[in-house]
Amino acid sequence: MMKSFLRAGGLWLFILLLLVSRSAGPAYAQSPSDANFLASLDALRDASFEDKDAIIDKLIQGAHPNAQVVLTAFLEDRLYFRNDDQKVFFAKPAAEDATDLELVDPVTLKSVGTASVDNLTKIGTNNHLRRTLKTALARFALSSPDAKTRLVAARDIEQDLDESNVQMLRERSGVETDSSVKQEIGNGLALAALDGSDTPARIAAIQTLRHSLRQDVLNKLQGLIAQSSDGTFAESDENVRRAAASAAMSISRKRTIYSAFETLFFGLSLGSVLVLIAIGLAITFGVMGVINMAHGELMMLGAYTTYVVQTAMPNHTEISILVAIPAAFIVAALTGILIERAIIRFLYGRPLETLLATFGVSLILQQLVRSIFTALNRSVITPNWMSGTLQVNEALSITYNRLYIVIFTMLVFAALLLILKRTRVGLQIRAVSQNRAMAKAMGIRSEWVDALTFGLGSGIAGVAGVALSQLTNVNPSLGQSYIIDSFMVVVFGGVGSMWGSMVGGMSMGVVNELLEPYAGAVLAKIFVLIALILFIQRRPRGLFPPTGRASENQ
């Protein structure tokens, strides 16, 4: 009776009801559609990647209600067959290193117990198959209640604009309410219409695409106006060609502007790393005149502090980096004060000896870290809110980690300026650096101020280390690769000037990124160095030379 009912055509409604109510019982008999579905799944077992592609098509065509669930499992690497009876199942999502998986029957969607991974063989995918699966699943997602899912689905479908997909987009376009999804679908339909033969429709499509910023749209339009070597055009219709040429021009002009923005941002982000590693030095070297070769190692300590903090709070990776900022500041500042009290204070006024002594300190710190943490790289996890990109529009996207580092640099810089200009300690620091004897005469404990200043500069280096841990490898030689850059920025900006380091670092970053596409990473850096040497020849005191009485003491 049931079989005949199913055959009678109420099948879909019935199965859907069963699914929704999650009450598919054992009484659920195998229909011909189930048999086809199972046969396709069985065929997946020994299929080559090409055959799997065809089977996926078949599963989609078959429109079995479970196709979406099963294909999702396939995409997520959860489709298995059992080694002893060769039956195909999908597994429920499990932890990565789980040895037992809970299996689900693809037809009844009921759990059939667990099995050991050793007894299962995974049905594998490759890049091409995953692309096919995503496009296939996008057809289901296009009617998802979530607008974001629909947007991604529309984009995925555009990758494969065959007749049935275009039909699907057209249907969706009629009922779509979200404007961005609607626009995306419009783009897809326009791209499809471009391949048609109806001239007015094609010109209308070009007018729609004119507002897109996408590279693939631009490529398509440029393909239309391309001229082969014997003078014939790829597109025979002149009106279409003219419309395409004007649209392509408009898109590429906008893209050029955005790409300039992108280069500028890359420059600023590289520059802000340079500023961050240099402003600590701008205090110890610039204000105090101490050549501290261990500055890089203080950054390295900051990076390791980030690692330790993260290891200490494994369940809070999202916020551990925020905890690491003050922690790194304190660790590096205390180390800095220790170095100052134990070594540097005996060497004031003897730059060569300071240089050698701090170089020794840098080696000791490196070896210390190597002994504690080994020479291997430590991986610092990037919190989710720092990974990914901020998609400004289709032509411009900015990676979050760089964006946060630019903002962070600005904050650190502002805080430092506030400390130096608005606090009592800042006043004392400036007084001692300008005229030590007079400051002493006014009752300032200059030795205490020295230690504090050095601690402040070192602490900033530690904070820079937190940022670096997000960009590069955390290992004992981390500091060495940045020490030269930081000295360069300080000398270029003008010894003793905070603003000099800021402007100097940013301009070096931008110039570097402007040159890099043409000269390569190695040559670009060499050009920047040569330019810097020439600049220092002309203006030995840097961009913002110290003025007034203070400069005479130096």
Added chain:
Amino acid sequence: MLLKWKSIAGLLIATGMIFSGVAKAQDTIKVGVLHSLSGTMAISETTLKDTILMMIDEQNKKGGLLGKKLEAVVVDPASNWPLFAEKAQELLEKDKVAVVFGCWTSVSRKSVLPVFEKDNGLLFYPVQYEGEESSKNVIYTGAAPNQQAIPAVDYLMKDVAVKRWVLEGTDYVYPRTTNKILEAYLLAKGVKPEDISINYTPFGYSDWQARVAAIKKFGSAGKKTAVVSTINGDANVPFYKELGNQKISAEDIPVVAFSVGEEELSGLDAKPLVGHLAAWNYFESIKTPANAKFIAQWHTFIKNPKRTTNDPMEAHYIGFNLWVKAVQKAGTTDPEKVIAALPGTETPNLTGGIAKVLPNHHITKPVYIGEVKADGQFDVVWKTPGTVPGDAWSKFLPADKDVVADWVTLKCGNYNKATSKCSGQNF
């Protein structure tokens, strides 16, 4: 009279032999291990040292070799290239080792080469390299370019239909030579010069944002694009991080790497990298009884069930077994005789198939292309039908087209067929 002298001499020789025999029975066969245990290369090379120690341990459990126990002599060249030569000399001249397993980077191999040739030692070199070399005293158990780079490019060209190529490398000899070969190969296959972009960055480079954006731009020209990466060492971590951040998925622009294996991925969050490719001659995930046994053995030896195995480890496994067989064949550990016995020696691979030493001192190897999975392992998506014999000299470089290496009949590692001249050991 004459007879008497002869018998005395005979007696003396006999006693000498007995004595030396006795002495040698207590004696051991020394095996040199020349891998950096500190410095930048320690990350990779320490594992190889442990692999050889495990193999020696295993062999001793089987009763040793030629009735003698094996003894490892481990030295630390500390990732310092000139120190490699010094330590090699120490192993050969002071410790008088029968064989050396060692080196990772090409520059360290080039540094020890003159020492091995002067002292007539024997070195097993386990890492994929740029080729263009064949020494009498070295057996290359890692892949030559035609056993890794060329098949990987073939796969991308045929199965993924890649039309545009980015050759991204670290700035030193291995990437530069490999890319030179690959560029010549791609041009010969009809790829247009404007569809190839070659770029080098320094060791330890970390500011990848602009480079990755440039790759993205290069790849959006409407033709399928792939990146062939010879980026080596630390720089890989920020490179892959940036790929993940800029959302370059393997479905759009796959990256095939020649220096990133299970070991490198174990220090990385592999989820954003799913689908990117690596070409090797061995993957830990390949299921064969021999491989399962090797992995279990490794976990017991290193006392850590989470440690991965990788391609250079398998190369050492093969190299060690080849050496053992050649010694048994020669009946002695004298390097000169073992070197003569090595060509033609065969031993099974861990992943099926046979590794055979060729007259050019390279071996036959299967080639696999794997896709990164979320757990840091690889899924094999393509493999060569059988094993591929290693070429010492690339067929695709015009200058080396006619050069062959043959230590059996020609007795030369650098023989020009066109001019019939052996250029000797000049590499």
